[in-house]
Amino acid sequence: MVALSRGIHGWSKIAWGFLATDHPLLAHLIPIRRCNLACKYCNEYDDFSKPVPTDLMFQRVDKLGALGTSVVTISGGEPLLHPELDEIIGRIRKNGIVAGMITNGYLLMPDRIERLNRVGLEWLQISIDNVNPDEVSKKSLKVLDKKLQMLADYADFHVNINSVVGGGVHNPQDALTIGKRALELGFSSTIGIIHDGDGQLQPLGDEERRVYHQMKNLERRSFTRINSFQDNIALGKPNQWRCRAGARYLYICEDGLVHYCSQQRGYPGIPLEKYTIEDIRREYLTEKSCAPHCTVSCVHQVSIFDAWRAPQKPAPVASPESRASELVQIE
Secondary structure, eight states, rough: HHHHHHHHHHHHHHHHHHOOOSSSSSSESSSOOOOOHHHTTOOSEEEEOOOOOOOHHHHHHHHHHTOOSSEEEEEEEGGSSTTHHHHHHHHHHHTTTTEEEOOSTTTTTHHHHHHHHHHHHOOEEEEOOSOOOOOOOOHHHHHHHHHHHHHHHHHHHHEEEEEETTTTOOTHHHHHHHHHHHHHOEEEEEEEEEEETTSOOOOHHHHHHHHHHHHHGGGGGGOOOOOTTTTHTTTTTOOOOOOBTTEEEEOOOSSSEEOOOOOOOOSSSEEEGGGHOOOOHHHHTOOTTTGGGGHHHHHHHHHHHHHHEEEOOEEOOOTTTTTTOOOOOOO
16 A cells, blocks of 8 residues: 555656656755765765754755655765654655655664654665675675665665666676665666766776676666666767756755756756746756766656757856866766
């Protein structure tokens, strides 16, 4: 019954996304930048930041509700480090928004999972980078398998396990082991392509591509399987698509500013409380120069909804002070 209710809620938001364009489909909301891990390829964490005050998080959630946002995903840093995360998730649901979370999974325990059930979390994703921990990442199946079993035993929400190939991953076959374990536990499984240790996207090698295509076949049960654009990324080829970041997708950092995504921070850089329908309409029609080589799959999946309508135009020329020094493009 819980799964049915969750499915109806999610599909109703998807249907609304096809019918109307003046609202965000997905927002990533950061309640804390601090993380308990230090994966070498990640540029989205620190080891000192304090949690965003809960009253500010409530204001941001309410604003996303007022903008008509369909899904809010809590991310980080490590969101489970926020002491009042349950209240924030509850506020998302109070606004009628689908509530999701991305976590490294280290802090999950049965009682913590039950609390997430009670506040209405609807989906959760854990990225697992390898079978055994190494100097690049400690997000390994060996460490997290007990946590996955806990989720299988206790979670009422959907669980997706994302494995990776690309720069820094020593054994591409690990992705298959992780994906098969996810399906064995009743979860969905996806695969991502990550940059190397210098923050550069590199075409996949022959073995990595073979594993990538095998993993794609496992994604048939995944709610995030609309990601064919990654086929070109695996070959180092560009994609031609209409990125709707800043409109259908919003990334709200811990300071409450709206950015294109986690990898294009700095623009538009408008405080969420001042973000308007006019801002959404402007960014909806603005062509993003970083789009051809983008690897941020969630942005592409959201933009698929509008791939067939509303051609875009080049962005206005921005000054170096307002743009060039602040943007990064890595994934």
